[in-house]
Structures are given as C-alpha cells and as structure tokens.
Amino acid sequence: MFNHARIVSRLATSCLALLGALACAGTPAPQPEQTTTHPFLIEQGAADFSDNCASCHGLDGRGGGPAAVALIVPPADLTRIAARREGTFPRLDIAYVIDGRFELTAHGSREMPVWGRRFLVGLPEDEFGDAMVRGRIEALVEYLESIQVSPGEVSPGEVSP
Numbered sequence: 001m002f003n004h005a006r007i008v009s010r011l012a013t014s015c016l017a018l019l020g021a022l023a024c025a026g027t028p029a030p031q032p033e034q035t036t037t038h039p040f041l042i043e044q045g046a047a048d049f050s051d052n053c054a055s056c057h058g059l060d061g062r063g064g065g066p067a068a069v070a071l072i073v074p075p076a077d078l079t080r081i082a083a084r085r086e087g088t089f090p091r092l093d094i095a096y097v098i099d100g101r102f103e104l105t106a107h108g109s110r111e112m113p114v115w116g117r118r119f120l121v122g123l124p125e126d127e128f129g130d131a132m133v134r135g136r137i138e139a140l141v142e143y144l145e146s147i148q149v150s151p152g153e154v155s156p157g158e159v160s161p
C-alpha cells in the first residue's frame, strides 16, 4: 500500500521548493558585491576596456596610456585597486567610480569621463537603458578585479602605492 499522505506532502514540499526558485529568479540581479568570477563578463569587460579605457589607463591598466600625459591628475594604476586598499577590491565602490553619475564628493574636476552618462548615449532613458549601462559597468568591474596584482607586488615605474 502507498502512503498517499506522505507522497502528497512530498509533492507539496518539492512544489514549494520550485516556487521558491521561481520567486528567486524574479528578484533583481545581484549587485557587483558578489565575489564569483564570470569568464564571459571578464572577456566583455576586457574588450570594452581596450576600446574606452586604455587611452588613459594603458592597455595593461597601469596608467600609461597615450592620453595620460595630457591629464593633470594621472590616471590610476588599475592593477593596484586592491593593493591600495589592503587587498580588498570594493566592487560596488569601483562600479560607482566608473559610473560617475552619483559622485557626491566635491573634489574638483573629475578627469575621467562620466561613463554612466556616456554608456547611456543611444539607449532608452528608462530602466532598460539603465540595466544595460549597469551590466556594461559590471563587466568592466569584473575585468578589473581579474587584473589585480597582489599587495606586495610593485608595478614597474610606480612611485607610491
């Protein structure tokens, strides 16, 4: 004899689990505070980086791009973001720095373009456009995290960490 009550209760439990998973799928995408790496995002971020960032930060991210000489503030060495912060790579902060639209500090002129605004050009100015901009910035953050050197490592030509 089958124990119907038990089967029904098992079914109910697995349905609840499924519902839970579906509900999770509906929650907003994780913000760049997560620590897993995504090879696809890194690849995308790397391509975007060489198109848009290497002119100042250099192809290797160390700050020696051809446009760097024209700047008053030297472009940061982006392989040492974590090294400058005792080994921590603050994904969300870095996403905000790149975006630039939410900068609250009044520390004079920002030499880096406001990428959040630039990336929005040609996109709808609604939540879809915004999601695409955030995705693009997230890929850049992912790429930058992948090129961090260990805190003890000194980049060639670096004056102070």
Ligand code: HEC
Pocket: 048, 049, 052, 053, 054, 055, 056, 057, 067, 071, 073, 074, 075, 076, 078, 080, 081, 084, 094, 097, 098, 110, 111, 112, 113, 115, 140
């Ligand atoms: C026109 C030159 C220029 C370009 C192009 C540029 N940056 Fe920058 N970036 C700078 C300068 C200069 C700084 C130093 C800080 C400042 O200006 O406030 C900087 C700082 C940063 C920082 C902060 C590093 C830290 O440790 O706080 C990040 C992250 C960054 N850039 C990422 C990018 C990314 C990603 C791109 C491409 C999408 C990019 N930059 C393109 C000039 C540039």
